[in-house]
Amino acid sequence: MTDANRTETQEQRIPTLYLLPSTLADVPPASVMPQRNIEIARTVRHFIVENVRTARRFLKRCDPTIDIDALTFATLDEHTPASEIPAMLTPMERGADMAVISEAGCPAVADPGAEAVAVAQRRGYRVDPLVGPSSILLALMASGFNGQTFAFAGYLPVDPQWRTATLREMQRRIIREHQTQIFIETPYRNSKLIASLCQTLPREMMLCVAADITGPSQRIITRPLSWWATNSLELPRIPTIFLLYTDAPAR
């Protein structure tokens, strides 16, 4: 191999966009993610993050010796115009690896990041998703509901009529397709949501409430709606996942 060839090969190194999960709760990163993630967090110099302050704090918790001021951060959150995203990957044009970090949990799943991944895919870069905590996946595992087919819907509609229609469609998909239905709610509306589920759906429908996943007050409780109608969890400001399913035969 000539020197010219060797240089060309180096220039053609395909950079990697890492998807680096962050902690869901205030726990040491190493308790909820593999050591490999910490090692990658140490080596990457350019980040696309949902929130610069939390990303810097997370990286410091991964390794207190990281020189945060030597790193670059581009902000990609729900307010970022799509047109600004391609330019965020400029360091990759020079062959540098980058990483996406969201506010909590896995980037691009119920969190920003997917648009940056789409740009990386279009440009033919490697995309490497790292293992980490996903409240949706952990809640599904612990619910006891059907994990052979399931759907995540994000937030339920706020409008009462539209919300009722959405819940009725979920009920149909549970019964006809045996598809577990997963959704979230703004924390301060959690109790109101449970009340509206009890009003709208049959009492034998099963509801799993998964709160503070991986945190010190983690609770994942599956009971029929008839139980939830008269019992309550204190869920004032805790991130919570809701799952619906029924074992009742299709009607």
Next chain:
Amino acid sequence: MTDANRTETQEQRIPTLYLLPSTLADVPPASVMPQRNIEIARTVRHFIVENVRTARRFLKRCDPTIDIDALTFATLDEHTPASEIPAMLTPMERGADMAVISEAGCPAVADPGAEAVAVAQRRGYRVDPLVGPSSILLALMASGFNGQTFAFAGYLPVDPQWRTATLREMQRRIIREHQTQIFIETPYRNSKLIASLCQTLPREMMLCVAADITGPSQRIITRPLSWWATNSLELPRIPTIFLLYTDAPAR
């Protein structure tokens, strides 16, 4: 507190059913899961597993000093009658913690285990889902597709007419609900599946093929079906996840 009271409190300790993910590929467990999982694998004595041989091998890789012959294993796979599952949790009646391990990845998600979790939930035991590799979640993260709403359908129907109808319904949910559609195929049918997607769906539909996730030949590639129609990946016997989405406006 009297001795009698103290004994009663010990008897009332609520046991935990851990959901312990295993590796997807032939890699060291610590490279794809937190150290906490290894510590729990070391302490649990009673397991519910999809395959005893693979579970024993996985535990040995977690810690070669584990005395495998001192452990108990109950088999819960797709052939296990539902009526046999409650008795598998007998050690928990004596206050012992247990763990569920599936063949690869996260128990109870596209793998057996959910029925054992449902029994634990009904009995009021703690259920603790541990962080680990899920090929579905990792593929979704790396696809660049919508992670705000998505559905996993398991295997597509084998019958050609039913398969076409299923793909058309997926297309409707992508366009109307912007819901990413995720499914799997028996490895030896992977190439045939891609051909049938190209025949059934519009050429501008995007397909992500995610093969050998976390393994040495990991490839996660998102391209339009028009590209997949004339290009192929060699995917002879590799576990693969398929994802469909489109950025084309609703019609």
